[in-house]
Amino acid sequence: MLLRSFFILLLFSFSAQDYAFAQDDEFETYETSGEQEIYDPYEGLNRKVYAFNDTFDRYFFEHVARTYRTGVPEDARDAIHNFLNNLSLPVSALNSMAQGRVHNTLATLSNFLINSTIGLVGIFDVAGQKGIFYRPQDFGQTLGYYGAGNGAYLMIPFLGPSTARDFGGFLVDKAVSPVGLNLVEVGGKIKIVPTEYLIGTAALSGVDTRESLLDVIDDIRRDSFDPYATIRSAYLQKRANSIKN
């Protein structure tokens, strides 16, 4: 939020000189990851899903997130965020390993081990405070790392923006994670984690994420002429960058 605002402020000190435009060829050399790579063949349907998500959010989820922000102290919210984040680290480490990122894999595993023990099941980010940083990885990124393209842009009900690749990756990550879809339990053979716990962490994770996005989504709703297009562009750029780096 801070950074985004920082950039934005730099943009608007325009000196209103004349209105002569630069030469076209300068713009053709500007390499970006956005407009040319947007593949949204289901845009009509996606916009309907977006409208549904937006309505659901305005009338319900946003209020839950605001209540969470105002009703739960920041330290407690940080602890919950750390706890939830810690649960995602084993899958993140697996994906990092699958991409051959040795340093990042070790850093991710170190975070998980340190925070799970000294950090009291992840409530305290002890590893982060010690300067052990890592980049989270998911299966969508792993597929992208090995050359898979985005596929069609998708707007998923309740979940938000994604792509065919990333949504497939999301499902794989959840299937692998012991606190995700828990396919072992679905198979009816072994019950690793109680269903109530799975639902609880999923709901809490949703609220935690939505709370972190309150200011960003407020800004987009207020400032954008087409929030759907803004979110689509930002999502695709962000994912491209996370795979590249």
Next chain:
Amino acid sequence: MLFLFVPQSFAQSASKADDVKKFVEEIGNKIVIIASDKKLTDAKKREKIIMVIDGVIDADWIARFVLGKNYKTATDRQRELFTKLYRDFMINTYGPKFKNYNGRKFTVNDVAEQGGFYVAKAEFLPYDSKIPISTDFRAKERNGKLVILDFIAEGISLIETQRSEFNSAISQKGMDKFLDDLTGRVANLKNMS
């Protein structure tokens, strides 16, 4: 003969990269200092920050880029109106956010030449975090002077995102309706400030 030119060319490129690094660091550090100054009012911060960066942005280039593919089909009047409105839109939309733009440190780690532009890779460290936020500044030399053309936060280009948004809005509404909406938005923003 070729070997005689190579070191000179390399030295010039390195020197220009140093210039870009210094240029971007100066901008970033000035803004951080102003935004972190508790003695200044929000209005004063906004005013001072705008003064710092006024002149380092190539407004015409950005406006042209943000207009995207619609530039070629727009009339001269539409182009001129858009450029003027766009500046007002940006100032009045994002001005009130200045008070939150403080932090502990701004560092440019590297400058690379890419497609005729200079990309300054920087980090911004907020007060409330130990994890720096990565930042790219895209700069170019124009008429012997360095200018900023884009800001890329965590991989998200501000002007690329806005171009996508504007193009989508224009394709749905048409240029004239879009400009009407932009005019109305700017008027509302000015009334609110």
